[in-house]
Amino acid sequence: MTATDDKRYFGEGLLRWYRKVRRDLPWRRSRDPYHIWVSEIMLQQTRVDTVIPYFNRFVDRFPTLRHLAEAPEDDVLKHWEGLGYYSRARNLQAAAREVAERYGGEVPRSKAEVSALKGVGPYTTGAILSIAYDQPEPAVDGNVMRVLSRYFCLEDDIARPATRIGMEGLAQSLIPEGQAADFNQALMELGAMVCTPKSPSCPECPVGERCEGRLQGKERELPVKTKAKKARPVFRWAALIEGSGAFAGKVLVRQRPETGLLAQMWELPHIEVPDEDAWIRPEEGAALLEAALAEDGVLVKAASGEVVGEAQHIFTHLVWKIKVLGASALEEQYVADRTGYRWVGPEEFENYAWPNVFRKLLTEYFLLTLRR
């Protein structure tokens, strides 16, 4: 059996299987490079089932690249809310604006131009060029590296950039002529549906007969991947500042800065404390919060130190651990005029983009107050 026969076996087997079983996903109904791009960005770190309703809403609201490029950022974030990793949405819009200005609104066809767009890495470049334009470019993500490691019984650490580059070369060499779109999607589908991380269904695998990993009994050991560092906990006190009088039923919230983590999203005012010790005693948290908010001209009383909620927000490298203290504002109208601060009630809640953790805390609070 020659290497060419092997490649043909793999490519043909995979394509035959894919054409029979492929899932009918909304982004597979079109070859529009913009739609494919949106779906690929949404699918990073996020499950297909979660992405489907977001994708549908997003392309409904921003049906073309120009609609996205011209939309206010708040609106884009609002349609991304709940998907997390919000820099993806910001980068996508920044790149859409670049495509609108520089390429007349048409996603370019050259690898160099696509990969230079903000937020578009080698995987997304390959996915766009192959799926939308049928160019023989590999699209290698964690799923594909797992399949290739197992099929070829490769023991290189897939966390290493050099391994990824090698896998891209291998994946490219496997693409059957003129079939890049289906082949790349077939490889992704195999990783998602059959060659799954913990329990690959080898008996159902369309290329299982010649899978070297399976033949050597190593399918569950592969791929080799060194562990990522554990997310670092960060301890925070937040204030749930309830309004009264003209602001009764509302809560004071603020907008995050224009850049950085969760940029421009809305949140409960909060502070970070240096370690867990400083997160244990509510009275200390109250004093620290009062002092920090006073620097913004927001005078609050949190001295009762009552913890009214607790939640956490998991990022790739960090976990925010948040305890919430009940509080009241001393000058409600004055506070309402502070830049970046706003009183928000349940009726306006949906007009703002919230990170999940604050959406959860505020939803619980508003539900509770409605029941009172």
Ligand code: SF4
């Ligand atoms: S035979 Fe098993 S390990 Fe090999 S590619 Fe198929 S599902 Fe993966």
